[in-house]
Amino acid sequence: MKSTDFIVARDDLQRCALIETQLPDAAALPDDALLVKIDRFAFTANNITYAVTGDQLKYWQLFPAPQNFGIIPVWGFGEVMASHHPDISEGERLFGYFPIATHLVMEAAGVGRRGLRDAAAHRQNVAPVYNAYARVSSDPAFAGRQGDYQALLRPLFMLSFLVDDHLAENAFYGARSVMLSSASSKTAFGLAHLLHTRRKQVRVIGLTSAANSDFVASLGCYDEVVTYDRLSSLPSDTPVALVDMAGNSALRAKLHRHFGDQVKYSGRIGLTHRITSPEEPELPGARPAWFFAPDQIRRRAREWGPGGIEARFTAAWSGFAPMLDPWLTVTEGRGPAAVKQVYLDTLNGRVRPEQGHILSLAE
Numbered sequence: 001m002k003s004t005d006f007i008v009a010r011d012d013l014q015r016c017a018l019i020e021t022q023l024p025d026a027a028a029l030p031d032d033a034l035l036v037k038i039d040r041f042a043f044t045a046n047n048i049t050y051a052v053t054g055d056q057l058k059y060w061q062l063f064p065a066p067q068n069f070g071i072i073p074v075w076g077f078g079e080v081m082a083s084h085h086p087d088i089s090e091g092e093r094l095f096g097y098f099p100i101a102t103h104l105v106m107e108a109a110g111v112g113r114r115g116l117r118d119a120a121a122h123r124q125n126v127a128p129v130y131n132a133y134a135r136v137s138s139d140p141a142f143a144g145r146q147g148d149y150q151a152l153l154r155p156l157f158m159l160s161f162l163v164d165d166h167l168a169e170n171a172f173y174g175a176r177s178v179m180l181s182s183a184s185s186k187t188a189f190g191l192a193h194l195l196h197t198r199r200k201q202v203r204v205i206g207l208t209s210a211a212n213s214d215f216v217a218s219l220g221c222y223d224e225v226v227t228y229d230r231l232s233s234l235p236s237d238t239p240v241a242l243v244d245m246a247g248n249s250a251l252r253a254k255l256h257r258h259f260g261d262q263v264k265y266s267g268r269i270g271l272t273h274r275i276t277s278p279e280e281p282e283l284p285g286a287r288p289a290w291f292f293a294p295d296q297i298r299r300r301a302r303e304w305g306p307g308g309i310e311a312r313f314t315a316a317w318s319g320f321a322p323m324l325d326p327w328l329t330v331t332e333g334r335g336p337a338a339v340k341q342v343y344l345d346t347l348n349g350r351v352r353p354e355q356g357h358i359l360s361l362a363e
Helices: 045-051 145-167 186-196 209-216 228-233 249-262 293-304 308-327 334-347
Strands: 002-009 012-022 033-043 074-083 093-099 104-111 116-120 134-135 178-181 203-208 224-227 240-244 263-268 329-334 353-359
Touching: 002 178, 002 334, 012 334, 033 145, 033 334, 045 074, 045 093, 045 178, 045 186, 045 334, 045 353, 074 104, 074 145, 104 293, 116 224, 134 228, 145 186, 145 240, 145 263, 145 293, 145 329, 178 186, 186 203, 186 308, 203 228, 209 224, 224 228, 228 249, 240 249, 293 308, 329 334, 334 353
Parallel strands: 178 203, 178 240, 203 224, 240 263, 329 353
Antiparallel strands: 002 012, 033 074, 033 104, 033 353, 074 093, 093 134, 104 116, 116 134
């Protein structure tokens, strides 16, 4: 049996191709191995961030590819086709981090009632969250359209949840407003929702393009929506926190120079614009720094104890999920042509913010 894999050139993300890789025969799988068929996955701008930071944050290590190429990780669902683990049955469904491919061989470890992890040696130098898989066969929250929402937004909302937690823990660094660039992005919307539910502890300002301003305003969780060409209209005499989803060096510099020392926090979260200079000058205000979610997860796991993160996140998700139907339109696509089209459209900024793509590489 062979797997079809979708690969991209690591030095030129516009170049993509399909390859076939040989899978072991189901009967010849080693002990504790699983052969999983990947049947549905989400693709968003966040996956492009994985590719852009693939070397820096080790995403390319997760799923081996030919030299100078990589396989972009995606969040989705797989079905166990063959199992050599005594506690995992054929036909079981898993939710987690998969390659853009038709199949994956996993080395099951840490198997419990709710999940397992892939213990393959080449995957062990990444954050543990990327090797964890939920067992969701009987969980209605991962079935049907709700399952699609989980694939599209659960990982992004986890990032929103962790940033919100970090800001609140630090009393928003003394800021009276939190500004979110690329405010139409799904991660920004999730964060804005969480900040909005804090009952006006801070004002939430969405920064966006003119083309997306009506959509951002319709979400109802931003106190103010400002287009990029009107940034200078913002009053510069009150302390602000900047959460940068755009990854645009020029935009970040413009905001820092406008607000000066009133920038009390400057967190780099995403790369939706992908216009980042490798060498940026010193800027007034708080120094821009990457927010690395796994660090926050590890610290909170120690402080909150077993199940603490999951319980708090589930409560937050239950308040967020009912809002998705009115604004998110899910489109499904199957086969290599559909995957390539969505990939290139997302890479080149041609996907509308209200669109959500669920894909399968299999026809």
